[in-house]
Amino acid sequence: xxxxxxxxxxxxxxxxxxxxxxxxxxxxxxxxxxxxxxxxxxxxxxxxxxxxxxxxxxxxxxxxxxxxxxxxxxxxxxxxxxxxxxxxxxxxxxxxxxxxxxxx
Numbered sequence: 876x877x878x879x880x881x882x883x884x885x886x887x888x889x890x891x892x893x894x895x896x897x898x899x900x901x902x903x904x905x906x907x908x909x910x911x912x913x914x915x916x917x918x919x920x921x922x923x924x925x926x927x928x929x930x931x932x933x934x935x936x937x938x939x940x941x942x943x944x945x946x947x948x949x950x951x952x953x954x955x956x957x958x959x960x961x962x963x964x965x966x967x968x969x970x971x972x973x974x975x976x977x978x979x
Contacts, residue, residue: 886927888920888965914972921965928958 884890891913893906935951938944 886920886923888917891916911972914969917965917969917972921962921969924958924962924965928955928962931955931958 892910895903895906895910897903898906931951932955935948935955938951939948
């Protein structure tokens, strides 16, 4: 598997889930059960994004304080800031898959 695919799968979880809007009633119910089972991986993705945010924030602080280059530190602060809404989406998906009643 190419490194780019592995990197994508390390940070983005869409490949784990199946479409629950296609197929007949039994296929949709099976896809829903599959998605509920795969939701156990979502906290792992949240941790990955959290550590990525902490690392980027640390690099941004170092660049800003040591190099006195606030413009360059933006390169690290922006990914840190983007990790917050990404974690919010992952958290909402995890709660939704855990709390929602069984379909089908």
